[in-house]
Structure formats: structure tokens, C-alpha cells
């Protein structure tokens with residue numbers, strides 16, 4: 001225990017410093033701990049050490065007043081691409097995530113089993129962002145930029161045994177198997193075989209599947225029939241053929257049934273795989289995404305996670321639900337909710353300090369729809385593992 005030194009005669013020498021960092025006076029939104037209101041949060045030894053209505057500043061080595069700001073658990077981006085160095089479009093997670101309040105991110109299948117060790121050793125184990133990954137069913141992962149070919153155009157690139165081994169060998173970082181049922185990824189006749197192989201590999205590895213459903217050559221109901229509770233559908237709000245709405249614009253009953261059974265619906269974004277009108281239809285019918293994610297990689301190309309949250313807020317999603325979708329629900333979706341996604345005492349010491357900015361903002365999609373908004377969430381401070389995150393280079 002360290003005692004503070006305060007040279008002022010009226011100082012309170014002898015007050016024990018209990019905490020490394022204290023965030024004071026923030027409006028805390030922590031659905032995972034069922035907490036909403038003005039609280040102080042203290043961190044020490046990399047974890048949340050105390051949450052209370054008032055924690056004396058004298059007890060902390062560093063105190064930041066966050067009056068008027070929102071404080072949430074560190075945000076979790078359940079779908080991004082961070083295999084830095086593999087393809088030109090993949091950015092570094094520390095550039096895309098930490099400046100935007102995201103402390104945990106999930107690489108959604110940029111690497112398959114043959115290149116996963118490079119993602120693990122060069123990025124996941126080196127970066128400050130807490131990075132997990134889905135392993136792609138295609139051994140080489142997403143390498144279309146350099147090969148000019150969709151990752152499953154050649155089904156010989158699937159090696160179920162090696163994929164299962166890769167997932168089993170990396171339990172600390174791998175959270176599941178990824179497959180894309182997209183006409184740019186595979187030939188239409190290979191959509192069902194790809195799903196069969198994905199199901200077989202996931203069953204053997206005992207892991208969840210994340211399936212990309214945008215631009216699918218087969219009906220969504222066929223894709224959903226391969227999924228089990230805990231599996232994740234990403235990009236459900238796309239506006240391409242075989243979409244989630246029927247001809248009258250209603251959410252298809254099989255989508256409602258899938259959600260009821262415990263299949264998780266992850267927004268994704270990346271503009272190309274999200275249609276604002278489809279999102280609006282879902283929200284108007286009371287069907288919210290379980291998790292909100294960017295499908296992003298680089299700040300110059302993608303919306304940040306607070307921006308994607310802002311889109312959903314503007315479309316009518318309540319703030320508390322949008323925070324749940326990027327904290328509590330996201331942590332549960334990757335099976336890490338015991339330690340992540342909440343500010344309860346003992347959790348990882350990750351927090352996002354956000355502000356709701358006023359101005360004229362616009363969010364666009366691939367179809368050319370534009371959503372105008374008077375508000376936008378923006379990150380003002382990120383706490384990672386109990387310390388203020390600062391860019392070091």
C-alpha cells in the first residue's frame with residue numbers, strides 16, 4: 001500500500017491510496033450490472049475495484065472528472081477485421097478500436113487455419129486491444145484483395161480436420177468458426193456444402209458459428225436451419241436478395257423463431273452489408289440487434305462502433321439497449337461475459353467514456369439511403385485494463 005504525500009499544510013497526508021484510477025461523476029450505463037445513474041468507478045490491478053456514489057479522490061493516484069459524460073463498460077466490437085499486414089484493407093486494431101472506446105474486438109474470420117498463427121502471433125498477442133478471432137472455414141481466410149478470388153470459390157480450400165485442430169489449439173483467443181454465404185465468396189451450388197462443412201467442423205470443435213448472410217444465393221431460412229442456439233448471424237439487415245423481410249416488409253417468421261431459439265443477430269455494418277430501410281423495418285417491428293458491430297478495420301473506411309450505435313439510436317433503439325448490444329450482449333455472444341462487458345467489481349478494468357454530441361450528422365448505406373441525425377456518440381476517454389489508454393506512437 002502506498003501513502004500519499006501532500007505538501008500542503010492542510011493536506012491529508014496518510015490517506016491510503018487504494019486505487020490507480022478514479023472516474024468521478026459520470027453517468028454510468030452498465031446493463032450487465034443493472035446499473036444506471038451517477039457513480040464513481042475506481043480501478044486497480046487492472047480490474048474494476050469499486051463502484052459507489054462517492055469515492056474520495058484522495059484514495060486514487062489519478063482522478064478524472066467525467067461529469068456530463070456517459071461511462072459504459074469498455075465497448076466490444078463483435079465483428080471487425082484486424083489481420084494487419086495480411087491484406088491492404090486490414091487495419092491495426094489499436095488504431096481502430098481503442099481511440100473509439102472499444103477495448104475488446106473480434107476478428108471475424110480474416111484468417112483460416114493455415115494463416116491463423118500469423119494473426120495470433122503478430123497481432124493478437126502484440127496489440128493492446130483485447131482481440132479474439134473467429135477462424136474462417138476457408139484455410140486462407142479473406143484474401144480476395146490479393147488473389148482476386150472469393151475465399152470459397154475453390155472448395156478444396158476447406159480442410160475440416162486442420163480447422164478443428166486450429167480451433168482446439170487456441171482456446172484462449174478463438175471464439176468460433178466463420179463462414180460467408182455470399183455470392184462473392186462462393187458459387188451458389190456450394191452454399192449448402194459450405195454450411196454442411198461449417199456445421200461439421202463446429203460440432204467437432206465444440207464451438208459457435210458466425211455466418212455472414214448478406215448477398216446470399218440461398219434463402220435465409222436454409223441458412224438458419226444449420227444454426228444452433230449461440231450461433232451468430234451477421235449482417236442480417238442487408239437489402240440484397242434472400243433478405244430477412246418478406247414481400248410486405250415484415251420480419252420473416254423464421255427470423256423471429258431463430259431469435260427466440262437463442263440464435264444471435266449481429267448487426268455488422270460496413271455500409272455494403274447494411275440497409276438503413278431494413279434496419280428501420282426491424283426496429284419498427286420491435287426486433288433489435290442482439291449485438292452491434294462495425295465490420296470495420298480502418299478509420300478512413302468504416303464507421304466506428306460509437307457511430308454505428310448512433311445510427312441505431314437515431315432509428316429508435318433505446319440508449320441502454322445500444323449499450324447492452326456492445327457490452328453485456330457482446331461479451332455473452334463470445335462466451336466471455338464472466339470477465340468482460342460489465343463494470344461490476346472484479347471485472348476487467350475496461351471502460352468507455354462517451355459524450356452525446358449535438359450537430360448535423362449523416363450516416364449512409366450502400367443503397368444510397370442517408371440517415372440524418374442531430375446527435376452522435378463519440379469517445380472522449382478509454383480505460384483499458386485499469387489505465388487511461390494513450391496512443392504511444
Ligand SMILES: [Zn+2]
Pocket residue numbers: 079080081108295
Ligand atoms: Zn466482415
